[in-house]
Amino acid sequence: MKRIISVAAIALLALSSGNAIGYETDVHYGLTRWLARSAGFSEVEADEIARANERTDTGALDAKHAMIWRLCMLRDKNASARTRILHFRSQNPVPKDPPDRPVSHTESFAWLEVKTILNEHGTDSADRLNRFGQALHGLQDALSHAGIPDTVAICSRQWMWAHPEERGGYRSHQADLTYKDVPSCMTMAAITYDATSLMARNLGRGKAERFSRWAHDVELFCRADSKSGKVDWFRRRGMGQLAKPIVRTTSLRAGIEFYDDVPDLDLLPKMANLKPIATDIMLSEIVDATRSDLKSSPVPSDVRDWFNEFFQSWFAADQQGITEVASRFFAESVEVWPGARLKPRMSAAFLLYWRIRDHGQAEDLAFRENAFTATLTSEQFLPPTSDWQSYLIRERAQERPFLLVQRDGPKGVEYIAFAVLKRAPTDVIIFVAQPGAKALEITQASSIVVH
Ligand SMILES: [Zn+2]
Numbered sequence: 001m002k003r004i005i006s007v008a009a010i011a012l013l014a015l016s017s018g019n020a021i022g023y024e025t026d027v028h029y030g031l032t033r034w035l036a037r038s039a040g041f042s043e044v045e046a047d048e049i050a051r052a053n054e055r056t057d058t059g060a061l062d063a064k065h066a067m068i069w070r071l072c073m074l075r076d077k078n079a080s081a082r083t084r085i086l087h088f089r090s091q092n093p094v095p096k097d098p099p100d101r102p103v104s105h106t107e108s109f110a111w112l113e114v115k116t117i118l119n120e121h122g123t124d125s126a127d128r129l130n131r132f133g134q135a136l137h138g139l140q141d142a143l144s145h146a147g148i149p150d151t152v153a154i155c156s157r158q159w160m161w162a163h164p165e166e167r168g169g170y171r172s173h174q175a176d177l178t179y180k181d182v183p184s185c186m187t188m189a190a191i192t193y194d195a196t197s198l199m200a201r202n203l204g205r206g207k208a209e210r211f212s213r214w215a216h217d218v219e220l221f222c223r224a225d226s227k228s229g230k231v232d233w234f235r236r237r238g239m240g241q242l243a244k245p246i247v248r249t250t251s252l253r254a255g256i257e258f259y260d261d262v263p264d265l266d267l268l269p270k271m272a273n274l275k276p277i278a279t280d281i282m283l284s285e286i287v288d289a290t291r292s293d294l295k296s297s298p299v300p301s302d303v304r305d306w307f308n309e310f311f312q313s314w315f316a317a318d319q320q321g322i323t324e325v326a327s328r329f330f331a332e333s334v335e336v337w338p339g340a341r342l343k344p345r346m347s348a349a350f351l352l353y354w355r356i357r358d359h360g361q362a363e364d365l366a367f368r369e370n371a372f373t374a375t376l377t378s379e380q381f382l383p384p385t386s387d388w389q390s391y392l393i394r395e396r397a398q399e400r401p402f403l404l405v406q407r408d409g410p411k412g413v414e415y416i417a418f419a420v421l422k423r424a425p426t427d428v429i430i431f432v433a434q435p436g437a438k439a440l441e442i443t444q445a446s447s448i449v450v451h
Pocket residue numbers: 022023056057086087137141450451
């Protein structure tokens with residue numbers, strides 16, 4: 001018989017699951033590629049534009065740990081400035097309070113990079129397309145990130161970029177999902193097409209057709225509300241081979257099947273003469289800086305062992321066993337941000353939440369009004385495993401399953417673990433542990449997505 005697990009309390013997890021949003025692979029790679037083909041680019045060229053665009057997000061999965069460490073906790077100027085260009089196009093730079101740096105696609109800064117590349121003369125065309133693809137990324141994100149960046153409690157208020165409060169706040173995935181705001185999706189597609197079409201004409205390939213020619217197709221794309229729905233859209237438009245890898249990393253509900261075992265999209269540049277783009281440069285800078293943080297302040301090996309034990313127990317437990325894991329590793333109450341605390345039952349729910357197999361479904365549960373009555377069958381959870389590392393994306397700074405750093409907090413030394421699940425590849429899950437009633441215990445748990 002199927003075990004029915006009550007996740008009655010899971011709605012409260014919205015409190016602890018901070019998600020910055022931005023469009024995802026369906027937009028940055030899939031739709032961008034299709035629009036570039038529609039604007040007159042060849043398969044190879046359209047692919048290169050889409051790859052460079054997408055690399056800005058998923059090319060960084062293994063560096064998101066270091067990114068959050070440097071950007072959110074250490075106020076890394078460089079990381080913040082580049083994040084603004086790549087994903088959060090606000091006219092005003094950091095450091096500033098969020099209301100003083102709203103993101104908007106109508107301000108000149110949002111267009112600056114795209115316009116500069118459009119107006120170039122005599123530069124290498126392959127390199128130009130690569131940079132153009134990446135420049136489109138921030139312009140597209142300006143639609144999903146539109147508004148005042150939300151404040152993420154665990155991060156520095158004046159420095160962190162997070163998705164806007166008016167679009168669900170940093171705890172919601174709403175604006176990732178094109179069907180939640182079709183007009184914004186249509187505007188994003190129209191400006192992507194217009195810019196791409198101008199680029200094609202500048203390079204002598206343009207078809208000079210208006211966006212209205214494609215508006216109906218785009219509307220169907222925007223309205224598709226599951227991974228399966230998007231797969232179907234891409235299949236019907238000649239992108240069947242790429243369809244499943246495109247949807248796998250999105251936050252959409254699965255739909256008629258799961259896409260767990262689908263291979264990654266190949267995002268490596270294919271054309272000749274390509275130089276590293278801004279995102280590649282930023283990531284190596286952040287990873288290098290994190291390596292030197294670890295060198296100057298190494299984490300004791302018994303702390304690393306303790307965290308290994310925690311992760312292993314978390315993924316080896318069945319749903320019932322999670323409660324025992326929470327009481328073993330978490331403090332009596334766990335801070336999700338200053339003043340908001342999870343009781344022990346909720347700490348278990350926090351751990352359980354990340355074990356839900358379909359991340360889109362997890363989002364639905366966490367943010368639905370009536371989630372208190374929701375139930376899940378055991379098949380809807382990732383199965384317990386003894387190979388806990390297989391559920392995690394390895395981080396790049398130390399090439400370990402999770403990044404572990406230390407810093408001096410207000411109450412003494414804090415050990416901070418950053419982990420990214422393969423099943424939810426844009427969420428960085430954060431655990432802060434300190435000596436307490438137990439030798440070590442988790443006192444804060446949170447998550448942030450930057451894309
Ligand atoms: Zn992005």
